[in-house]
Amino acid sequence: MALFQKKNEPAQVEADLTRLPRHIAIIMDGNGRWARKRGLPRTAGHAAGAETFRAIATYCKDIGIDYLTVYAFSTENWKRPSAEVSSIMGLLKKYLLEAIGQMERDRVKMEFFGDLSPLSPELRELCERTREISRHYEGCQVNVCLNYGGRDELIRAAQAYAQDCIEGRADPNHLSPERFGGYLFSKGVPDPDLVIRPSGELRLSNFLLWQSAYAEFYFTDVLWPDFSKEELHRAIAAYQGRNRRFGGV
Numbered sequence: 001m002a003l004f005q006k007k008n009e010p011a012q013v014e015a016d017l018t019r020l021p022r023h024i025a026i027i028m029d030g031n032g033r034w035a036r037k038r039g040l041p042r043t044a045g046h047a048a049g050a051e052t053f054r055a056i057a058t059y060c061k062d063i064g065i066d067y068l069t070v071y072a073f074s075t076e077n078w079k080r081p082s083a084e085v086s087s088i089m090g091l092l093k094k095y096l097l098e099a100i101g102q103m104e105r106d107r108v109k110m111e112f113f114g115d116l117s118p119l120s121p122e123l124r125e126l127c128e129r130t131r132e133i134s135r136h137y138e139g140c141q142v143n144v145c146l147n148y149g150g151r152d153e154l155i156r157a158a159q160a161y162a163q164d165c166i167e168g169r170a171d172p173n174h175l176s177p178e179r180f181g182g183y184l185f186s187k188g189v190p191d192p193d194l195v196i197r198p199s200g201e202l203r204l205s206n207f208l209l210w211q212s213a214y215a216e217f218y219f220t221d222v223l224w225p226d227f228s229k230e231e232l233h234r235a236i237a238a239y240q241g242r243n244r245r246f247g248g249v
Contacts, residue, residue: 030198096130149206193244196220
């Protein structure tokens with residue numbers, strides 16, 4: 001069973017960078033509250049959060065994390081005011097254009113989990129260009145969950161599996177977790193070892209529901225734009241103090 005980091009529990013900051021989790025997932029939460037505390041529009045919080053994402057993704061690559069998955073935009077986020085959604089999409093476009101120009105130097109691979117069809121043609125093309133460039137690199141892979149929802153992912157996977165059964169490509173009597181995982185957006189990516197949620201909220205919010213079955217969780221009151229390398233160290237140190245038994249003894 002996964003353990004939870006208590007909100008007020010001090011964590012050892014000195015993480016052992018020789019024993020890192022292979023895959024870290026982050027729910028990037030708290031941008032709006034960060035802006036409100038400063039009397040700024042929510043869009044300013046998203047801009048600050050985008051810079052934090054850039055810094056943390058680069059640092060994860062530098063210290064040797066194999067996979068970083070971030071929750072950028074959920075299937076429910078379309079309910080937000082149109083101006084805020086447009087701002088988030090504009091930040092995504094800006095980030096992808098910069099990433100494409102720097103991928104040769106940084107050697108960071110990028111993948112996208114979610115249904116990209118509602119995005120603008122320009123954004124979909126940028127995502128595909130980023131994916132194509134990434135195929136030439138090895139090293140840290142950053143997975144951006146975009147128009148993503150865990151329940152939606154499971155429904156899509158179940159539908160695809162059922163269709164394969166109907167058409168004779170799959171046997172309904174021989175379904176395993178490994179085989180079902182091949183129908184998810186995260187196909188080929190190991191499950192996260194550590195899931196981090198800033199902002200003080202204590203829930204998954206429909207994020208990686210299948211993949212997080214045996215992940216360790218770290219919750220912190222720090223809002224995402226203020227999330228730092230030191231806070232990442234605290235999360236990793238807390239993870240390293242856990243005894244992962246995967247249902248055993």
